[in-house]
Structures are given as C-alpha cells and as structure tokens.
Amino acid sequence: MKVTFCTDLDKSVVVANCEKRGWVQVGPEDDWLIAKKEDGYKSLFSVDSGYRMNDNQIINHFPNHYEISRKDLLVKNIKRYRRDLEKEVTFVLPADYNMFVEEYRKAPQSTWIMKPCGRSQGSGIFLINKLSKLKRWSRESKNPFQPQLSKESYVISRYIENPLLIGGKKFDLRLYVLVTSFRPLKAYQFKHGFCRFCTVKYDSSVAELDNMYVHLTNVSVQKHGSEYNALHGGKMSVQNLRLYLESTRGKAVTETLFDQISWLITHSLKAVAPVIATDRHCFECYGYDIIIDNKLKPWLIEVNASPSLTSTTANDRILKHKLLDNILSIIIPPCGYPDVRWNKIPSREAMRDFDLLIDEDLIHLQEEMETGDKYTVKQTMYRWNRYALFNCCRISCLPNKLKPNLAERCVLEL
Numbered sequence: 001m002k003v004t005f006c007t008d009l010d011k012s013v014v015v016a017n018c019e020k021r022g023w024v025q026v027g028p029e030d031d032w033l034i035a036k037k038e039d040g041y042k043s044l045f046s047v048d049s050g051y052r053m054n055d056n057q058i059i060n061h062f063p064n065h066y067e068i069s070r071k072d073l074l075v076k077n078i079k080r081y082r083r084d085l086e087k088e089v090t091f092v093l094p095a096d097y098n099m100f101v102e103e104y105r106k107a108p109q110s111t112w113i114m115k116p117c118g119r120s121q122g123s124g125i126f127l128i129n130k131l132s133k134l135k136r137w138s139r140e141s142k143n144p145f146q147p148q149l150s151k152e153s154y155v156i157s158r159y160i161e162n163p164l165l166i167g168g169k170k171f172d173l174r175l176y177v178l179v180t181s182f183r184p185l186k187a188y189q190f191k192h193g194f195c196r197f198c199t200v201k202y203d204s205s206v207a208e209l210d211n212m213y214v215h216l217t218n219v220s221v222q223k224h225g226s227e228y229n230a231l232h233g234g235k236m237s238v239q240n241l242r243l244y245l246e247s248t249r250g251k252a253v254t255e256t257l258f259d260q261i262s263w264l265i266t267h268s269l270k271a272v273a274p275v276i277a278t279d280r281h282c283f284e285c286y287g288y289d290i291i292i293d294n295k296l297k298p299w300l301i302e303v304n305a306s307p308s309l310t311s312t313t314a315n316d317r318i319l320k321h322k323l324l325d326n327i328l329s330i331i332i333p334p335c336g337y338p339d340v341r342w343n344k345i346p347s348r349e350a351m352r353d354f355d356l357l358i359d360e361d362l363i364h365l366q367e368e369m370e371t372g373d374k375y376t377v378k379q380t381m382y383r384w385n386r387y388a389l390f391n392c393c394r395i396s397c398l399p400n401k402l403k404p405n406l407a408e409r410c411v412l413e414l
C-alpha cells in the first residue's frame, strides 16, 4: 500500500522523516494520509464541509486542541478539574478586573505577569508589581477595560519569583508529549527536551522588572540580546539538567521532581480530556513549558499545540528529527500504514525514546484483573501479559491528590 503525506510546513524534519519511510508527498487536493495543516485542517472536521476521513487517514491535530493550548482555556479546564475532583471551592476564573484586584490585595507585594491569550513568542508580555501600573497601562492602551471594545484578552498569572537558577540565570523546560487518544487517554512523554536560558542573570528587583532578557526565557526574545550565544542557543539538554540536579541536590529529589513533572503533564491532559472532541484520526504532539522553582517544584506555564520544529543549533536539529521519527513510529500500526481501527498500543520497540505516561486502556485492564470482572482471570492474564511489556510504573505511582501546579491565574478581558 502506498502511503502519501501532505504538509504545509516545509521543514526537513517533517519531509525527511516521512520520505525515509518511503512515503510520497502530495498536495492538499490529492489524497493524503498524514497532514499537518495549521489553518486549513479545521474544515476537515466540519460537518458542513462534507469531508469524511477514511480509516487510513490520520492527522496531527485534534479538532479543538485550543482547549489545552490557549492560555485562558487551559486555566479554565484545570480549575474545573480540580473542583470536580477535590470538591474544594477554588478561585474561579474571573473574567473581570475586580476579581483580580481582590486576589491582588491578598498579597500586594507580589509580582504578576500579563500575557495576551492569543499571542506567542513572548509578544505583548509584561510584569507588574503595582496595581497602579496595571491601571496606567489600561488607560494608555488603546482598549481600556471595556470588553465590548476589545477582542484581545489577557491572562494574568502570579509571577514565579523564585525560579531555580543555574549559573545565576533563569530557565524553563521544553518537553514533548504525544497524545494518540483523549478518551481513553493515551499519552507518551519524549525522553529528550531542553532548558532555555535567559542571557542575563536573574534579578528580581523592581529596576529590572521591564528587562525581558532577565525574565522571559523564549528564544525568540533572548536571541535579540547582546549576550546570546548562537552555538548553544542558550539551551541545555534535559539529561544534563538531570545530571546537574543529581550532583547538586541529590538523586532522590531529582527523581521526585521528574516524577512530579510527569504527574503534572498527565493531570493537565486529564483536565482537558472531557472537552476535547475525540476523533480516531487524530494525534497531536504538545510542547510543554515548565518552570522549576528553587524548591524544586515544577510549574506548568503553557502547552503549545504546534511546538516549533525550527532548529537553532545542531543539537536542536538532531532532537527534532528524532522527535518526528519517534512520533511516526508510535502512530503507525505494525502493518506499516495508518489504520484507525488499530487499538493504538505500540510495541515497546516502536515507542523508541518515548515513555508511556498513561494509557487508560491499560488501567482498565488492571482494574479488570483486580476485580475479575468481564474476563476470566486466564483471559485477563493473557491480555495483561501482552501489555505488561510496557513500562507502566508511572501509572501506579501517580499520587491520588490532585494539585496541578498551574501558575495561579485570572483572565482579564481588556
């Protein structure tokens, strides 16, 4: 069977990885099997378009991935998830200024970070430490606090003022997570990833509040700084971070930190799973941005549905090629071509450098095994043995108490 692919992203990581498998590139009008369509893909899911994907077509987006990748919607979903599960009255997403002020007044010394919901790459972000600064900005900006005059909404998050520093500099982590299904949830975490460093030493003083080279770790911001080093691109591998932490803080706490990160990712996915439109044709790779504070607590900053495949360094290129290669290896069933009737359980070899984060099919199997429901013990053992090949320890070590460390946020309609 000839496998064809269609992409509107003319990147060698995509094209080379597909061609390596003998797949043939086609245009959007032709038949395609795997597509990366940033803008046009939505029409594929619309009822009105009359288009129906067949069993051998798959696409690297879920129809409404914005539920996880839009800053305000991620907050809403995580808060709803925490309320549902913990039954605790948490701070409900306010869409208005007054509720933010109430929150602000509880700790008037703290710093907040303002981010436009619909933008990226550090654009439009600024820090505030005084309500008056926010008021002034509101007055001076074109659209004051009158939602009816403006479409742009902002999230305002409590600023993590005590980030873990290496060499005196702030950094964040970029990790990759592949989701092949939301219901049941099936997700894999890529072993590789990197830290992105600021080029200027961290300084939380008011004088440096507007210095984005101190506070924002985005490469798109840092590469304009005079200290930017194009050779390493201000990046360090996650493996080297692990080694650094093991030697400075110890093995056990480092292990706990990385377990907490996996736990945070898993629960952010569980939070949005009920609202994502499931479609067997879809898979998606997310770029997770995480900040670690100096107490080694991880904080989820943002989830990107189209993480950058641009390479700023040689190591970057290697990592992104491997990422694409390993994603394709997981999503293609053993027969070698896409088939949505497949149970989406890749072999251990096919998982390559991805670790299983969660597979609810496997959890259900485990429950069946424990309760003896539905299957005879023998049948279950047979099925379970097949799946037990996988590294499922992450599932069983997930703590029950749910407190995803999403930087506390309010949404302001401006």
Ligand SMILES: Nc1ncnc2c1ncn2[C@@H]1O[C@H](COP(=O)(O)OP(=O)(O)OP(=O)(O)O)[C@@H](O)[C@H]1O
Residues within 6 Å of the ligand: 113, 115, 119, 120, 121, 122, 123, 125, 157, 158, 159, 160, 161, 171, 172, 215, 216, 217, 218, 289, 291, 301, 302, 304, 407
């Ligand atoms: N709550 C926070 N506390 C401390 N630093 C933060 C916080 N939120 C964001 N940052 C810093 O600001 C940077 C930009 O934030 P964020 O990634 O949310 O915005 P973005 O412009 O959408 O970036 P991207 O292009 O990665 O989507 C982060 O990489 C991080 O360094």
